[in-house]
Amino acid sequence: MDNDFFGDEELALLRSHGIALFARRVIFDAQPPMTQEQIAAVQAVCAGPLPPELLALWRLTAGGRVDYDLHLRMNGNEESVGWSELFWNGSDSFHDLQGWIGHELEGAKEAAAESDEAWDGKLTLLPIGGLEDCDRIYAVVESGADYGHILAWKHGLPTAWAHEMHEDGMTTVAHDLCAAFEALHLDEDPLDPAGEYFTGQALLEYLDQRHQEHGLTIELMDKLIAFYRRAMIDWQTPLADGTLGQNGPLSRIALRHAVATDDAELVDRLVAADVAVDGPLHGSAIATDLALSHGAHAAAAALVRAGAPVAPDALDYIDNAVSPELVSLLLAHGAQPSPTAIAECVACGAPAAARLIASAYAQTHDDLPTAYASVRDGLLAELESSLIEVREGRLTHYLGLAGLTKRVDHLQSFSL
Structure with a gap:
């Protein structure tokens, strides 16, 4: 054959x-x-x-x-x-x-x-x-x-x-x-x-x-x-001829590509072609979850504006510096503010986004200082432990020595 x-x-x-x-x-x-x-x-x-x-x-x-x-x-x-x-x-x-x-x-x-x-x-x-x-x-x-x-x-x-x-x-x-x-x-x-x-x-x-x-x-x-x-999978041809939305597996591959390349224009084209953006795309992660976890913020914004669902805990999995504008968009479309989201934004070097989430959290909760301090201390301990292991050569971490050091510094220097 x-x-x-x-x-x-x-x-x-x-x-x-x-x-x-x-x-x-x-x-x-x-x-x-x-x-x-x-x-x-x-x-x-x-x-x-x-x-x-x-x-x-x-x-x-x-x-x-x-x-x-x-x-x-x-x-x-x-x-x-x-x-x-x-x-x-x-x-x-x-x-x-x-x-x-x-x-x-x-x-x-x-x-x-x-x-x-x-x-x-x-x-x-x-x-x-x-x-x-x-x-x-x-x-x-x-x-x-x-x-x-x-x-x-x-x-x-x-x-x-x-x-x-x-x-x-x-x-x-x-x-x-x-x-x-x-x-x-x-x-x-x-x-x-x-x-x-x-x-x-x-x-x-x-x-x-x-x-x-x-x-x-x-x-x-x-x-x-x-x-x-x-x-290689060809999803471009069915996208061009208007049939991509009829093929679920191909649609998901195309959508994962849009996220991987942070391509907001492609997101818009896929949505226009009736590609579903509301089901699991990787594991249980929906499209907006995957975009946020990969730092594909342009794609994430395009997805939200196109009507893709936003999980209540979407902001808890931020792993890159995110803009206040995107945070506002996510909060307006279903994301819930949490101490975890605040701490993750701080660690990633997005203090303005962290304060925006903190303000939203404080509107419905009266425990902001203690709740944030608890999450921050736990995250800080985890990062410091990883930092020690990386320095001693006992651990390989995706953030590397410099990335871990920055996140520790961000958490230690930030105050609400």
Whole structure:
């Protein structure tokens, strides 16, 4: 299915550089094919036959890495599922297939013991990939209507993680492995990324290393990147022809792009094209939540003016200096003033916005000084603790040493 792009000689050259193609997707750091004995060992612990598509993959490569986007609805959220690893035997890391099989067998044994149910020692769900220990991809390996389906499982995070899923979730990716691979896509062009960290970065770095250290030619590397970019999602064409609003998944990708690029004009175009702006866009975060947390303030203002909902706690998740004008707009459209919002604005270097929120809070509460002091002290303690760990080299923080220092200074010097 990939021979329309590469000749046999090119495929062999790519394979020599640890690159394999499966279901029109790129696998890199690809392992040798799985032996028949290894396949038989996996089959022995499965309740039904291994799906033919999985056997085809393993006869091509025992596993490796992939670098694509995958968004699925899970527990009512719009979840980004991490599927960067294809498990393989012999790995000494999170890639280890036999390690994950052992983990699943132990879990199934414990579940059977707790429920006093008989268990035949066989798995109905076979772990085949995922991301470390937080996201997992399974193949259904028992006879029945779901046989061969590919499922995604995601670990719930503590409630302190705003807008994340707080309970474990599972949903179907596709009816078979080939369809699941084809569900992997690129939201953005990896050659023109919207941010510092982007999907495709790991593959491009791998290819550069193969070129610099192992002789992968520029011509073949460029051809592989062109093949890889075939997985890019095209939402621009349906936006231009007026049909984008009819496609929910494409609409959400376009809206996330508008937020990532802080593009107020694009927001207006999307709204004019009937793109919905009121549902979960990333986790449980709605569009305005995502824009505010990313510092996309122009996009946030455009969203609010276009009628996008504003969560009552929207101001609690400010993570960049915000203008008083945007705060006023948010307060007028449903955001509630809180001591947390005041402290976050102070820490981010937005004292005028903080005072505006404080004034609004004081209109309905008489505990402003003590409530703010309590939140400030807690946030200050957290930042100072992180600052010490960063200085001692025990922690890597997204704000860095300078950013943490500024936030501490802002909180210590501000007074209501």
